[in-house]
Amino acid sequence: MFAEEQAQPLAMAESKAEAHIGQAEFEAFYLRTSKQLHGYLCRLSRDPATADELLQEAYIRMINARSIDELQRKAYLYKTATNLLRDRWRRQKREREWSAVNDFDEQVHQNLSLSIDMQSVFEKLGAQERAILWLAHVEELSHKEIAEVLGVKEQSVRVMVFRAREKAKNLLKRAGLGAVDE
Numbered sequence: 475m476f477a478e479e480q481a482q483p484l485a486m487a488e489s490k491a492e493a494h495i496g497q498a499e500f501e502a503f504y505l506r507t508s509k510q511l512h513g514y515l516c517r518l519s520r521d522p523a524t525a526d527e528l529l530q531e532a533y534i535r536m537i538n539a540r541s542i543d544e545l546q547r548k549a550y551l552y553k554t555a556t557n558l559l560r561d562r563w564r565r566q567k568r569e570r571e572w573s574a575v576n577d578f579d580e581q582v583h584q585n586l587s588l589s590i591d592m593q594s595v596f597e598k599l600g601a602q603e604r605a606i607l608w609l610a611h612v613e614e615l616s617h618k619e620i621a622e623v624l625g626v627k628e629q630s631v632r633v634m635v636f637r638a639r640e641k642a643k644n645l646l647k648r649a650g651l652g653a654v655d656e
Contacts, residue, residue, distance in 0.1 A: 504533065507548060511555060514608050518601060519559055528558045552623040556605060595645040603638040610635050
């Protein structure tokens with residue numbers, strides 16, 4: 475399924491990609507970055523279908539953006555995907571509030587591939603904490619890149635990473651997973 479969806483943005487973007495970057499260059503960039511971005515979006519959104527939609531939208535927006543070099547492209551891509559997810563959460567919050575007013579009851583089922591203990595710990599972290607930990611430790615982005623993606627000051631990132639790590643470590647200890655070495 476993921477392989478099929480990889481082809482969709484490529485086909486839709488051929489003419490646009492050629493205007494800003496060559497088609498071959500875009501395809502190579504997509505193949506290098508799409509799996510990591512998809513994983514990032516899956517962890518933040520807790521929903522693979524949402525991650526698929528946001529992934530495609532982020533690449534479309536990147537293609538339509540001005541021509542930028544590869545490092546900026548990756549930061550632009552993650553920032554755009556993060557903002558799209560935030561926008562989705564805001565929209566869902568408004569919809570839930572509207573539904574509550576109108577006595578509608580809606581349940582959203584989420585399925586993560588994390589183990590149950592790790593899943594519950596990860597869910598107790600805030601969205602920004604999850605994003606920071608993911609970008610720092612999975613994507614291995616620099617503090618400058620994380621700052622660009624999340625729209626915060628570069629000097630703040632070190633503190634934010636430290637606090638998110640400490641919170642996760644404390645949650646793991648409370649879950650009975652023992653001391654976590656850094």
